[in-house]
Amino acid sequence: MRVDDIHIDTKLRADLAVREMLAATFRLAADAPATVTSGCGQQVPLAMTSGNPGVVTCPSCRAFAQREHLRLADQVAEFGLMPGSAISAETAMTAAAKHRELAAKFAGPVGG
Numbered sequence: 665m666r667v668d669d670i671h672i673d674t675k676l677r678a679d680l681a682v683r684e685m686l687a688a689t690f691r692l693a694a695d696a697p698a699t700v701t702s703g704c705g706q707q708v709p710l711a712m713t714s715g716n717p718g719v720v721t722c723p724s725c726r727a728f729a730q731r732e733h734l735r736l737a738d739q740v741a742e743f744g745l746m747p748g749s750a751i752s753a754e755t756a757m758t759a760a761a762k763h764r765e766l767a768a769k770f771a772g773p774v775g776g
């Protein structure tokens with residue numbers, strides 16, 4: 665890992681997405697954290713993280729993100745097939761496909 669590497673946080677920036685949604689809806693939200701736990705197991709400045717596979721340069725974080733997106737793809741696909749699921753199978757498969765697409769991008773070269 666280089667000192668100027670861009671990482672991904674262990675929650676794949678989901679906390680930030682929730683924070684932004686709350687801020688947009690209610691016009692208030694807690695401050696974003698200054699540091700987050702990265703996929704490579706370190707505390708890093710939030711500003712040095714991204715969920716974009718085109719800019720995450722830390723190899724360990726790219727491998728982490730690939731695994732996590734594949735895991736989430738499997739989970740959402742199973743969720744969509746469950747009886748009484750809140751989302752349709754079609755919606756679940758679309759979400760799973762997006763996670764698999766992101767996983768493939770994290771498996772490839774930076775910016776690829």
Ligand SMILES: [Zn+2]
Nearest residue numbers: 671704722725
């Ligand atoms: Zn990292």
